[in-house]
Amino acid sequence: MKLISILDHLAAAPATAAPAPRRALLAQLGRAAVAALPLGAALPAAAAPADTSYDAVTQLLQLERTQVALYTQALAATGLIPAAQTADFQRLLAHQTQHAALFLKALQDAGAIVPALPRFDFSGKHGVATNPELFPNVLTNYDAFLALAQQLEDLSVRLYQTQSINISDSQLLRAALRIHAVEAQHSAHIRGLRKGRGAVVQNWPSEEDTAIVRPAAAQALTTAATGGEENGVQYVTPGVPIPFASLLLISTNTAIHDPALAEAFDEPVSSAAAQAALNLFV
């Protein structure tokens, strides 16, 4: 599978009914396993994501679809985004649209089941008017919108870190890694916009940031966006830390504790934690 040929097709409409050639993605998956998976955007609550290639691609597709929906709705909301920043969010929307199209095409080309496009509700009410509003004013108040956008971009960086490695097709994996870095630029930019409006926040997750306050029922988003980012110990082999933090006597010696140690590394997020956050918006 040539990456460039996928990219060439990104802007095109989805393929017609003609069956696409089988791709490496499907070869790694096993047809039966894919066919057995249920339709629908969210994985069933009882089944924790198993981090197969199919699960990785569909979860990243849901993430990108969520961001496409948020930026689409935000750009359509009169008076929400200042004129000076309209171009920024148009670029963010264009990028996320490309990313969603890539994963959609990958699934279609593999002959895999494509999850239906969910109906998104960024109030956190799940489309039910009587449900509590978990994310108030995100489409009417610019600061509330930016805070939500930042958390979704932070989640995005971490989920690509987690799921890219689970993608079995090497071309698609490399494409995912290149998206990963773009999501980090998105996050840094939105953090910069918030900083410019007086929020105490840096361009990278830091313990010096002021926490974004959410109701308990929306905590899954904060957990998925930045929970665990304070980690200052890095492993290569599980359970065996690189003798680095102790070498520098940073993490254990509060006298010279330096938040930069945790800032210098972004942390992956578990697919289950990410799914819990994504489920808040469908």
Place this chain on the structure above:
Amino acid sequence: MSDTLRPTDSQSPQPVQPLLARIKRRSFFMYAGATAGATALALAGCSKDETTPSSAATNVSFGTGDASVLNYAYALEQLEAAFYAKVAALTTSPLLAAEVPYFAKLATHEAIHRDFLRTAINRDFGGTIIPDLTPKFDSIDFTKRVKAATDTKLGILDAAKAFEDLGVAAYNGAAKLFKGSVYLGIAGQIVSVEARHAAYVRDLITPGSFATNEGTDVLGFDRQLTPTAVFAIAQTFVEQKLDASTIGQ
């Protein structure tokens, strides 16, 4: 501290030991103080009495396998760390007041990446570590925030953008070179921080220029470069000759 180091020391051939000893001193200066630490780091990077840096004409070869890819990343982090340490040590900075503490943060992040990679390489691939590179920043004008159209040298922000964009493209391109996925994971944890730096610096030069594509690249995908292409750019900033031919082989 020495307990942590001892196993690595015992596995490593003789020439590595002075390097490790120097990490401790350098790290202490780097993290224990603020401005003073940054100055000490810059001085340590330039001093010739602690180690024997490769002479300017030396070729630096990177070996093969995952060790070569890690050393490749380590070379780039050395350059970035040396650049930001020099910026942080400026007594008169052309940067705006709000930018100075942020650049100090960048200096710390990159020094952490450099020290982390050095420690990881010495632990997992004892004896393969490349020597300290000698930075060559004569194409950068440290008295300029951004270069004017008529300037031939880069300003600080121009150089920072070049380093960060290069770092992101290098990590993206290196992903396929790792034989095992364990190092891919840790590289992923670093590259996104580099991308955050890139967006920050780009937005300083031109607000809203984060994640834009220059030239031929595809919308929404950051660049990827081969080690050879990366060194073609990085060579400008290093005295030694960098040999990419075996990286990832």
